Amino acid sequence: MSEQAQALLSARDVVQEFVVRQAGGVRGGVVHAVSGVSFDVMPGETLGVVGETGSGKSTLAQAILQAPRPKSGSVIFRGTDLTKLRGRKLLRARRHLQFVFQDPFSSLDPKWRVRSIIEEPLIAYRTGDRAARRKRVDELLDLVGLDPARYARRHPRELSGGQAQRVAIARAVALEPSLIICDEAVSSLDVLIQAQVLNLFERLRGELGLSYLFIAHDLALVKQVSDRVAVMYLGKLCEVGPGESVYQQPLHPYTQLLLDSIPSTEPGAARASVTIKGEPPSPIHPPSGCRFRTRCPRAADICASEAPPMRELASGHMVACHFPLAAPATPATSLMKEAAQ
Amino acid sequence: MTDALLQVEDLRVSFAVGRGEIRAVDGVSFSVSPGATLAIIGESGSGKTVCCRAIMGLLPARAAISGSARLRGGELIGLPEAELRMHRGSDIAMVFQDPARSLNPTMRAGAQIAEAIRTHRQVSKREAQAQAVELLRMVRMPLPERRFHEYPHQLSGGMRQRVMIAIALACRPKLLIADEATTALDVTTQAQIMELLLDLQQQMDMALIMISHDLGLAASYADEVVVLYAGKIVEQAAAVQLFGTSGAVRMRYTRALLDAIPHLERPAHALLPVVGGRPPDPTALPPGCAFAPRCSHAADDCLAKAPALLEHAAGHRWACWHPCENGTGSGN
Numbered sequence: 001m002s003e004q005a006q007a008l009l010s011a012r013d014v015v016q017e018f019v020v021r022q023a024g025g026v027r028g029g030v031v032h033a034v035s036g037v038s039f040d041v042m043p044g045e046t047l048g049v050v051g052e053t054g055s056g057k058s059t060l061a062q063a064i065l066q067a068p069r070p071k072s073g074s075v076i077f078r079g080t081d082l083t084k085l086r087g088r089k090l091l092r093a094r095r096h097l098q099f100v101f102q103d104p105f106s107s108l109d110p111k112w113r114v115r116s117i118i119e120e121p122l123i124a125y126r127t128g129d130r131a132a133r134r135k136r137v138d139e140l141l142d143l144v145g146l147d148p149a150r151y152a153r154r155h156p157r158e159l160s161g162g163q164a165q166r167v168a169i170a171r172a173v174a175l176e177p178s179l180i181i182c183d184e185a186v187s188s189l190d191v192l193i194q195a196q197v198l199n200l201f202e203r204l205r206g207e208l209g210l211s212y213l214f215i216a217h218d219l220a221l222v223k224q225v226s227d228r229v230a231v232m233y234l235g236k237l238c239e240v241g242p243g244e245s246v247y248q249q250p251l252h253p254y255t256q257l258l259l260d261s262i263p264s265t266e267p268g269a270a271r272a273s274v275t276i277k278g279e280p281p282s283p284i285h286p287p288s289g290c291r292f293r294t295r296c297p298r299a300a301d302i303c304a305s306e307a308p309p310m311r312e313l314a315s316g317h318m319v320a321c322h323f324p325l326a327a328p329a330t331p332a333t334s335l336m337k338e339a340a341q
Numbered sequence: 342m343t344d345a346l347l348q349v350e351d352l353r354v355s356f357a358v359g360r361g362e363i364r365a366v367d368g369v370s371f372s373v374s375p376g377a378t379l380a381i382i383g384e385s386g387s388g389k390t391v392c393c394r395a396i397m398g399l400l401p402a403r404a405a406i407s408g409s410a411r412l413r414g415g416e417l418i419g420l421p422e423a424e425l426r427m428h429r430g431s432d433i434a435m436v437f438q439d440p441a442r443s444l445n446p447t448m449r450a451g452a453q454i455a456e457a458i459r460t461h462r463q464v465s466k467r468e469a470q471a472q473a474v475e476l477l478r479m480v481r482m483p484l485p486e487r488r489f490h491e492y493p494h495q496l497s498g499g500m501r502q503r504v505m506i507a508i509a510l511a512c513r514p515k516l517l518i519a520d521e522a523t524t525a526l527d528v529t530t531q532a533q534i535m536e537l538l539l540d541l542q543q544q545m546d547m548a549l550i551m552i553s554h555d556l557g558l559a560a561s562y563a564d565e566v567v568v569l570y571a572g573k574i575v576e577q578a579a580a581v582q583l584f585g586t587s588g589a590v591r592m593r594y595t596r597a598l599l600d601a602i603p604h605l606e607r608p609a610h611a612l613l614p615v616v617g618g619r620p621p622d623p624t625a626l627p628p629g630c631a632f633a634p635r636c637s638h639a640a641d642d643c644l645a646k647a648p649a650l651l652e653h654a655a656g657h658r659w660a661c662w663h664p665c666e667n668g669t670g671s672g673n
Contacts, residue, residue, distance in 0.1 A: 046610075052527040053498065160619055161385075190384040190554060195601035195613040202612055217527055224603040225610065243609050261532035262605070263561035276529045279483060279497055 007040040007076070008211050009064070009097075009179055014038070014073035016056070016063045020284065029284040033059040034070070035235040038310075041179065046205070046212040048226030048243070050219050050258070054280060056235040057215045061181050064213070065099060066090060078178065095125055098172040102184035104164035108156040114141070114167050115152040121174045140170040143207075144200060162193035166200065173204060181213045186221070198225060219258055223247055228316070231255050234283060234291040237310070241317030249326050251319035254292045290322065298323045345372035346548050347396070347433075347516055352408035352418075354388075354395050363623040365391040367572035368408075371565075373516065376542065378549045380559035380580070382598070383569035386620055389552045392569070393518050397435055398425040412516070431461045434509035438521035440501035444493040450504045451477070451489030457511040476507040481537060499530035506538070513545055520552045535562055556598050560584040568595045571621055571631035574650050578657040591653070591664035594632045630662070638663045 014037045022028035034056045041047045051057045063070035066082050075082045080093055101107040108117055115137050122133045138148040144166040156164055165185065172180055182201070186194045202225070204210055216222050222229055223243050230240040231252060239252040250256045257276040278295050281287055287294050293303040302322050310320045354366040366388045373379045383389045394400050396410045396417060410417045412432055417425070429435075437443045445453055454473035458464060464472070470489075477485035480503040493501055502522065509517055519538065523531040539562065542549050551563060559566050559580065566583055568576040576583075576592035583590050590596045600614045607613075618635040621627060627634060633643040642662050650660040 052529060162619065191556075191598055191601045192384065192616055193619065195615045196617070198603070199612050199615055202610055205610075218603070219528065220603040220605050223605055223609065224607060224613070227609060247605055258529060259605075261528040263532070263535075263555070263557040276533070279499060 006042065008043045008045075008078065009041040009213070010039075010074075010076040011060075011064060012038045012074045012076070014060065014063050014075065015071045016059050016068075017071050031283045032235050032286050033283060034063060035286070036073070037232075037235075037237055038073075039230055039237065039240060041211050041213055043178070044205075044209055044211055045228065046214055046226045048222035048229040049213065049215045049232055050217065050222045050229065051232030052217060052280065054234070054283065055232045056283070057232050058183055060232070061099075061183050061213065061215055064181065065094070065097065095175050096178045098175065098177040098180050100165070100168050100172050100180060100182045100185040102187055104161065104168045105156060107168055108164060110156050112155070113152070114146075114154050114156070114159070117156075117167060118170050118174055121171060125175055127175070136174070137170075140174055143173070143204070144170045145196075146170070160193075161189050162197060165189065165197055169197075169200065169204070173208060173210070176208065177210070179211045179213065181215070183215045184217070185214075187216060187218065194221075201225060219247075219262055231258070234280060234286055236291055237320065238292065239317075239319045239321075240310075241314070241319075245314060245317045249314075249317075251313055251317065251324040251326060252292075252321050253296050253298050253323075253325060256325055290320075344374065346375045346377075346413060347373040347550075348409075348411045349392075349396065350409045350411075352392060352395060352410060353406070354391050354400065355405045356403060357405070358624060361624045362405075364572050364626070365404075365623065366395065369567075369569070369572075369574055371567050371574070371577065373548045373550060373565075375515065375548055376546045377565065378539075378542065378551065378563045379565045379567065380551045380553060380563035381567045381569060382553060382556055382559050384554060384620055386623065387569040388572040389569050390520055393435070393520060393550065393552055397429060397433060397518065398422070399435075430457060430514070431512040432514055433516045433518065434512070434514040435518040435520060436502070436505050436509050436522040438524050440498065440505045440525075441493065443505060444501060446493050449490055449492055450496065454504065454507050454511060457508045461512045472511075473507070476511060477503070479510070479541070480504075480507045482507075498526055499533065502526060502530075502534055503537070506534075506541075510541065510545070514547060516548045516550065517542075518550045518552065521554070522551075523558070524553065524555070531558075555602075556584075556595075557602055568592065568598070570594050571623065571626060573631065573660070574658070575632065575661070576659040577650065578659075582654075582657050589665075591657070592659040592661045593636050593638055593663070593665060595659075596665050597635075630660070 014034055016034040018031045018033060020028045020031055037060055039047065049057050062068065064075050069083060077093060077097055082090065082093055085093055118137045118140055119133050122136060127133065141148040141151060146163060146166055186197050189197060214222060214225050226243050228241060229243045229246045231238045231254065233254050239246060239255050246255065250259060276295060281294055288304055289306050290303040290308050293299040308320045308322045310318050312318045313324060350370045352366055352369045356363045356365060369392055381389045395406050406418055408418065451470065451473045454476055455469040458469040458472050474485050474489050477488060482488050482500060482503050523534050526534060538549060553559060563580050566578060566580050567574055576595045582588055590599055597616045616635045621631050629644040630647050633639040640663060648660045648662050650658050652658045
């Protein structure tokens with residue numbers, strides 16, 4: 001890929017596995033949480049990652065942040081491979097990579113005042129003197145739509161969920177990062193507050209030129225904020241592509257089933273749609289070949305024996321499936337590229 | 342409406358706090374017909390859960406409850422605990438949001454279902470166990486005989502919610518209250534559980550009250566919708582009157598809720614139409630319409646006097662001085 005050189009974040013074959021122990025410390029098995037995931041985030045772009053509980057999307061986010069480090073693969077952020085960095089060098093590189101979590105009340109220290117919470121990253125990276133930092137905190141509170149005079153001296157418990165999440169966002173943008181990883185950042189908020197926070201993310205994207213890696217289980221939400229969308233199932237990406245084409249012409253049967261599961265605002269409409277069968281298999285014993293084959297309506301023998309490679313079927317729209325749903329007019333060039341590999 | 346299964350009239354619940362009081366539920370009336378589905382929609386703190394807990398008799402003693410809730414004509418509010426227990430489980434059952442916290446982690450799934458059966462019916466242990474496996478099969482649990490012997494931590498979120506539903510259905514209740522029963526689940530699991538609930542509802546001719554913050558879910562699955570804001574019903578109608586091509590939302594709060602849901606049709610990065618602020622402080626409700634401080638169409642009359650919930654069109658009630666025209670008119 002030619003864009004690789006300019007990508008802000010580029011993950012290549014990221015693998016994360018955990019050993020689970022049974023009673024007595026006996027090795028119980030290996031959880032294959034993330035198994036060879038590759039993607040790029042361009043400057044100014046939002047990449048959405050959707051997947052269900054246990055699909056490994058949060059583990060992937062943590063692997064990018066090197067907390068904990070992935071087992072193998074590389075995470076190239078602004079030209080340096082984070083997996084190779086240690087100590088102070090890693091800290092310095094990570095300054096431009098910030099995180100917003102799902103539950104603001106467990107990610108904000110309950111004993112600290114809002115002002116100190118937002119000031120902490122500025123102190124950690126020795127930015128300016130005390131007066132300059134205080135001024136910056138006020139600016140940041142203004143930026144996220146909280147009045148510094150009213151909120152700077154409060155504790156997290158004196159804030160509503162939406163306000164607390166704004167504080168978490170102010171802390172994340174304090175060091176002027178270039179990429180923010182949002183892990184279910186609006187999932188715990190009420191729908192009206194969620195819309196406010198989503199609009200705040202959009203505004204900051206424009207004003208600060210941010211890129212986002214936006215992880216969520218809600219497909220419509222991810223569509224709303226993302227330029228490109230990646231669909232994850234049991235530790236692997238099934239489909240990556242521009243938001244519009246992934247949602248309008250999904251290529252992977254799993255994406256189709258996810259889309260069919262969204263309740264519509266049309267009365268009675270959802271009752272007609274097909275629901276997905278069964279439970280997701282255990283990541284300790286993932287199915288051979290394609291990991292979705294055990295629940296897939298299109299599965300055939302080849303799906304059990306061979307893991308489908310990621311291939312590009314339309315411009316920028318990639319799928320890992322032996323029997324993709326729609327076969328759009330495949331440009332001959334991409335077929336040739338495939339044959340050459 | 343004498344044929345209603347559950348008839349709630351002017352239900353009020355308040356809690357004393359310091360010198361003031363919180364009116365969590367403030368004059369709520371609705372009815373549920375046998376076999377029908379009612380959705381109660383609202384944000385956190387709108388009183389939807391308190392309302393249903395009052396009906397179930399699950400509120401702490403310090404809650405002051407007035408009004409009436411009649412199940413097949415029999416009053417539930419003010420019943421002594423012993424009599425309420427007879428109703429709970431056998432006539433009305435409830436499924437909660439977090440199955441991990443409502444199941445006993447030290448008991449096997451099957452034993453918890455059997456316990457529910459034996460609480461209300463005089464059957465032998467073995468008979469109860471056989472019925473429990475049958476219930477697990479009914480809620481479409483994969484490998485029911487095996488899951489019967491497993492502990493909650495060995496089950497996935499969706500499977501735990503199936504166990505909860507099995508417990509709730511153990512005595513074939515006439516009314517099931519699902520309090521955010523699918524909120525903690527993934528979309529695909531949510532769709533599975535909702536389909537299951539609707540199938541069981543038809544099989545058992547059971548009425549369902551869905552408590553949710555998700556209007557999309559209500560639109561897809563409910564017959565009748567009640568929208569709560571700050572303890573009061575602000576709009577009440579059949580789902581077909583509110584949603585879809587022929588529907589029209591009139592109350593501006595319902596409109597705002599509907600507009601704030603991310604839609605697949607919207608282009609990426611489009612800003613959502615938002616209302617500012619947050620729900621009012623329940624100890625200091627404004628004198629007028631509770632939504633007025635956040636409403637783009639609020640006028641002087643909205644701030645001065647609260648609109649009553651009136652039936653403006655057949656079966657469609659709303660409480661608003663300046664309702665939306667034909668369901669549109671958001672944010673202009």
